[in-house]
Amino acid sequence: MAFKTSLSCACNVFFRHFSRTTLKSSPITQPKFPGAKTSWTEKLQFTEPSQYTPIPVYRVMDRTGNILDATQEPQIKDEILLKMYKDMSVLNVMDKILYESQRQGRISFYMTNYGEEATHIGSAAALTLDDLVYGQYREAGVLMYRGFSLQDFVDQCYGNSDDKGRGKQMPVHYGSKDLNFVTISSPLTTQMPQAVGSAFALKGTNKVVVCYFGDGSASEGDAHAALNFSATLECPVIFFCRNNGYAISTPVNEQYRGDGIAGKGVSYGINTLRVDGNDVLAVYNVTKLAKEYAVKENKPVLIEAMTYRVGDHSTSDDSSAYRSPKEVADWATNDYPTKKFRYYLESKGLWNGDKEKQLLEQTKKDVMSAFSVGEKKLKPKWTEMYEDVYKFLPAHIRKQRDSMVEHLKKYKEHYPIDSFQK
Amino acid sequence: MASKGTLTVLNLAGAGKLLSRRAFSTTRLVGAKQMTVRDALNSALDEEMSRDEKVFILGEEVAQYDGAYKVTRGLWKKYGDKRVIDTPITEMGFAGIATGAAMSGLRPVCEFMTFNFAMQAIDQIINSAAKTFYMSAGRVNVPIVFRGPNGAASGVAAQHSQCYGSWYAHCPGLKVVSPYNSEDAKGLLKAAIRDPDPVVCLENELMYGVQYPMSDEALSSDFVLPIGKAKIERPGKHVTLVAHSKAVETCLEAAKELAGKGIEAEVINLRSLRPIDTDTINKSVVKTNHLISVEQGWPSCGIGSEILARLMESEAFYHLDQPALRLTGCDVPMPYTQSLETAALPRPVDVVDAVKRLLKVK
Numbered sequence: 113m114a115f116k117t118s119l120s121c122a123c124n125v126f127f128r129h130f131s132r133t134t135l136k137s138s139p140i141t142q143p144k145f146p147g148a149k150t151s152w153t154e155k156l157q158f159t160e161p162s163q164y165t166p167i168p169v170y171r172v173m174d175r176t177g178n179i180l181d182a183t184q185e186p187q188i189k190d191e192i193l194l195k196m197y198k199d200m201s202v203l204n205v206m207d208k209i210l211y212e213s214q215r216q217g218r219i220s221f222y223m224t225n226y227g228e229e230a231t232h233i234g235s236a237a238a239l240t241l242d243d244l245v246y247g248q249y250r251e252a253g254v255l256m257y258r259g260f261s262l263q264d265f266v267d268q269c270y271g272n273s274d275d276k277g278r279g280k281q282m283p284v285h286y287g288s289k290d291l292n293f294v295t296i297s298s299p300l301t302t303q304m305p306q307a308v309g310s311a312f313a314l315k316g317t318n319k320v321v322v323c324y325f326g327d328g329s330a331s332e333g334d335a336h337a338a339l340n341f342s343a344t345l346e347c348p349v350i351f352f353c354r355n356n357g358y359a360i361s362t363p364v365n366e367q368y369r370g371d372g373i374a375g376k377g378v379s380y381g382i383n384t385l386r387v388d389g390n391d392v393l394a395v396y397n398v399t400k401l402a403k404e405y406a407v408k409e410n411k412p413v414l415i416e417a418m419t420y421r422v423g424d425h426s427t428s429d430d431s432s433a434y435r436s437p438k439e440v441a442d443w444a445t446n447d448y449p450t451k452k453f454r455y456y457l458e459s460k461g462l463w464n465g466d467k468e469k470q471l472l473e474q475t476k477k478d479v480m481s482a483f484s485v486g487e488k489k490l491k492p493k494w495t496e497m498y499e500d501v502y503k504f505l506p507a508h509i510r511k512q513r514d515s516m517v518e519h520l521k522k523y524k525e526h527y528p529i530d531s532f533q534k
Numbered sequence: 535m536a537s538k539g540t541l542t543v544l545n546l547a548g549a550g551k552l553l554s555r556r557a558f559s560t561t562r563l564v565g566a567k568q569m570t571v572r573d574a575l576n577s578a579l580d581e582e583m584s585r586d587e588k589v590f591i592l593g594e595e596v597a598q599y600d601g602a603y604k605v606t607r608g609l610w611k612k613y614g615d616k617r618v619i620d621t622p623i624t625e626m627g628f629a630g631i632a633t634g635a636a637m638s639g640l641r642p643v644c645e646f647m648t649f650n651f652a653m654q655a656i657d658q659i660i661n662s663a664a665k666t667f668y669m670s671a672g673r674v675n676v677p678i679v680f681r682g683p684n685g686a687a688s689g690v691a692a693q694h695s696q697c698y699g700s701w702y703a704h705c706p707g708l709k710v711v712s713p714y715n716s717e718d719a720k721g722l723l724k725a726a727i728r729d730p731d732p733v734v735c736l737e738n739e740l741m742y743g744v745q746y747p748m749s750d751e752a753l754s755s756d757f758v759l760p761i762g763k764a765k766i767e768r769p770g771k772h773v774t775l776v777a778h779s780k781a782v783e784t785c786l787e788a789a790k791e792l793a794g795k796g797i798e799a800e801v802i803n804l805r806s807l808r809p810i811d812t813d814t815i816n817k818s819v820v821k822t823n824h825l826i827s828v829e830q831g832w833p834s835c836g837i838g839s840e841i842l843a844r845l846m847e848s849e850a851f852y853h854l855d856q857p858a859l860r861l862t863g864c865d866v867p868m869p870y871t872q873s874l875e876t877a878a879l880p881r882p883v884d885v886v887d888a889v890k891r892l893l894k895v896k
């Protein structure tokens with residue numbers, strides 16, 4: 113009975129409101145549905161992708177290093193500009209040598225960064241060491257800028273005793289706790305929701321999380337989850353997409369339709385920037401703005417850096433099977449980020465042919481020496497294989513290890529035991 | 535201590551030289567045509583696609599690029615965009631699309647670049663593909679094949695080197711095959727494509743380039759192997775070695791070495807992990823009175839655990855002279871370093887040593 117009464121009361125209330133609104137003549141201009149804030153229309157029509165103006169590509173320099181709008185030239189100290197240029201060049205030399213070492217069978221795998229140097233260095237220069245970086249795998253320049261030495265790179269690729277990863281990961285799966293760079297993980301895009309989780313944890317600390325990913329990785333479901341959650345949870349994270357045109361052999365027109373990766377940002381309610389990824393100054397400016405905004409507002413930003421993967425996908429790939437050498441050569445000669453930056457530095461009187469020659473010679477020497485030192489180092493102690501499966505070594509793993517120790521006592525001569533640390 | 539039971543032996547025992555086992559010798563049948571596992575899989579796909587136009591392939595890089603490991607070589611040229619489809623990098627997405635296509639009557643072959651990446655899609659495989667026939671009370675079947683390389687490759691570390699045999703074999707609704715050589719690969723994949731139920735086909739990257747003899751029968755386009763039947767690769771009377779995929783080769787090499795010492799090992803190639811051919815194993819044990827399972831996967835809840843448990847529940851148990859053993863991959867994620875990688879997987883010397891211990895011979 114009680115139920116019936118209250119129900120009829122509710123009805124009364126409802127009808128009263130209803131009749132009052134219908135009687136009012138002033139029209140409701142805004143729909144009130146909770147699902148979208150927008151206007152009404154009485155026109156039946158599609159919203160077509162073609163009605164949408166694609167997000168423009170922000171740049172600072174033209175292809176020859178001229179500043180296009182003086183107000184956009186970042187005020188970066190000369191020594192920083194030179195460090196940026198130097199790291200871009202060193203990255204290049206290191207790639208050449210480590211790529212070759214894979215070809216010679218000295219390491220099992222390698223991935224080069226050719227053509228994408230400006231996305232790494234421009235963004236890294238706009239961040240601080242406090243900021244947390246999640247990479248995909250083609251971001252060696254970011255790590256280099258943050259202070260990972262040539263020896264650190266080589267040691268990881270060799271998995272030797274000085275490798276911070278203790279020889280547990282494939283080459284190029286770098287990581288450094290000191291440099292706030294999360295160890296690379298092979299399964300694509302898993303880093304994106306993780307980055308949002310970290311940003312959630314770091315909210316309000318004036319730090320930002322930067323998460324790099326490729327145009328191909330953006331197709332994984334995790335990318336959707338990451339973008340959506342970052343917006344709803346309001347996390348200070350910068351999603352940095354390196355759109356280099358290909359995911360192994362898959363060109364972007366088979367990867368997605370619509371206005372690239374940037375186009376998605378807006379629909380997630382995320383402030384978005386699209387930038388010339390071959391223009392290191394432009395990348396610097398967008399990352400700086402993104403960080404300021406993300407930290408101040410506790411909100412995510414999406415950056416899409418347009419670039420081109422000049423090298424093969426990895427040492428397991430031969431890209432001539434799916435793209436023309438002419439296409440590659442065109443990017444390598446006419447819009448190479450390092451070259452563009454060099455023109456700029458030359459115009460400022462900061463660089464010249466002699467310095468270039470000196471830098472290349474010195475770098476080659478440095479890489480080669482890191483390389484030969486790294487190659488000679490012992491592998492981590494072989495019992496490392498049983499470490500770090502769990503925080504505390506459980507009995508069954510200890511048993512495996514101990515039986516291996518016993519076994520090696522007997523049959524030492526059959527194992528390359530001397531190549532491992534004692 | 536109980537006199538009968540199981541004792542886990544990991545792969546650490548065993549004397550012998552640490553040989554590089556990257557190059558394989560195979561038994562060569564004089565006159566038989568040699569074919570790589572890759573080509574055998576390719577011809578299975580080709581034959582089934584020309585036999586039934588409902589069959590199509592989708593996955594990352596399968597079309598123009600011919601597949602990450604070139605298993606689909608030439609098929610895109612021959613069958614075109616409609617039947618060989620490159621997908622964006624969304625395993626969950628294309629596994630779902632393939633599952634939906636199968637629910638609507640097509641026969642998709644869904645290639646994963648490796649089964650490591652199928653982890654992204656495992657909900658579609660298990661909660662949808664494997665269970666839909668049951669959940670729809672038999673009204674909607676899902677004739678789909680999920681295939682790709684499984685298990686440890688070479689120098690690709692923990693996230694690219696695991697065996698999913700027992701993961702999938704655990705699930706009702708799925709069938710799971712794990713071919714060893716070229717005949718297996720062709721016959722099992724063709725059977726999988728024709729099967730009305732979802733089948734997981736676990737290939738091995740390191741075997742793709744290895745050549746094996748193909749009988750005339752196996753070369754024919756009618757050749758299919760029954761799912762659920764094991765094969766005795768080598769008869770013997772002293773000990774039964776049961777394995778699947780690459781571990782079959784480990785056992786055959788061990789058996790060869792043991793033969794030199796007068797021990798005749800019977801090597802059973804499982805071929806199928808679900809259903810598992812308990813009869814063939816048990817019959818063999820009745821004959822040899824000794825059993826060792828060998829696999830590259832981890833020990834806990836592994837294929838070996840299943841084999842030993844089933845044996846325990848059968849009459850054949852009373853024919854064992856010694857507790858059966860499991861030889862498995864080491865119970866840690868795969869190390870990257872090549873020499874440790876080799877040591878983390880069962881090698882022929884480990885099998886030889888385990889057999890000698892089981893038979894109590896020096």
Ligand SMILES: Cc1ncc(C[n+]2csc(CCOP(=O)(O)OP(=O)(O)O)c2C)c(N)n1
Pocket residue numbers: 250298299300325326327328329330354356358359360421425594623625647651654
């Ligand atoms: C879940 C998952 N699926 C597939 C792969 C294999 N894979 C490695 S890199 C890659 C292409 C990624 O392309 P993109 O994100 O565009 O980055 P880019 O290599 O161009 O820098 C693929 C498919 C993987 N590592 N993980």
